[in-house]
Amino acid sequence: MSTGLAEQKVGFLGCGAMARALCGGLIAGGVPRSQLRGSDPSPAQRTSFVESLGVEASGENEALVAWSDIIVLCTKPGLVAEAIGALPQALRSEPRLWISIAAGIRLSALEQSLGTPSRIIRVMPNTPALVGEGASVFSPNA
Numbered sequence: 040m041s042t043g044l045a046e047q048k049v050g051f052l053g054c055g056a057m058a059r060a061l062c063g064g065l066i067a068g069g070v071p072r073s074q075l076r077g078s079d080p081s082p083a084q085r086t087s088f089v090e091s092l093g094v095e096a097s098g099e100n101e102a103l104v105a106w107s108d109i110i111v112l113c114t115k116p117g118l119v120a121e122a123i124g125a126l127p128q129a130l131r132s133e134p135r136l137w138i139s140i141a142a143g144i145r146l147s148a149l150e151q152s153l154g155t156p157s158r159i160i161r162v163m164p165n166t167p168a169l170v171g172e173g174a175s176v177f178s179p180n181a
Contacts, residue, residue: 045070050107052122054079054088054096057140057164058113060173062092078103104130112139112149119144123152131155138162146180 049065051058054077062075077088077096085096097103104110104126114122119141123131132155139149139161149159157180164175 044068045074047074047108048106049075049109049111050103051075051077051088051111051113052100052103053077053113053115054081054084055113058111059088059091060170061111061113061140061164062088062094066092066094076103076106101126101130104135107135109136109138112137112141114141116141116143120148120152123149128154131157134158136160140164146178150180 049070051062058077062077065075066072072092072094075092075094077085077094078098078100079085079088079096080098082098085098088094088096100122112119112122119139131153135158137149137153137157137159139159140163142163144161146159146161149161150157153159159180160177162175162177165173
């Protein structure tokens with residue numbers, strides 16, 4: 040675990056299988072559950088996230104982003120622009136790190152959706168991450 044990660048508040052925008060795997064990995068690595076949260080419009084996904092991880096989740100993306108230092112975009116690729124676009128510009132412009140696992144969404148598209156110079160990392164985890172044995176490729180923006 041990186042020094043200081045346990046002090047960062049990490050929010051998962053989307054509470055599906057990959058969000059649960061990544062969040063579970065952070066917990067296994069020593070990040071306190073109190074530093075992790077999720078948000079998803081689906082009550083079933085939120086319930087699964089809470090029950091499997093013991094981490095708070097809600098349906099309020101805006102509140103999640105306002106709380107978080109790091110946002111992990113775990114939505115379906117077709118929903119990324121909508122999820123970001125629904126956030127107030129003030130939240131999008133605050134300094135925080137955005138990490139996207141949405142396949143096929145370019146860094147330039149994420150920068151355009153956020154509308155500000157933002158720190159963004161695009162990550163492609165593979166399916167073995169679901170059982171804690173994955174590898175990831177990542178690419179940061181400028």
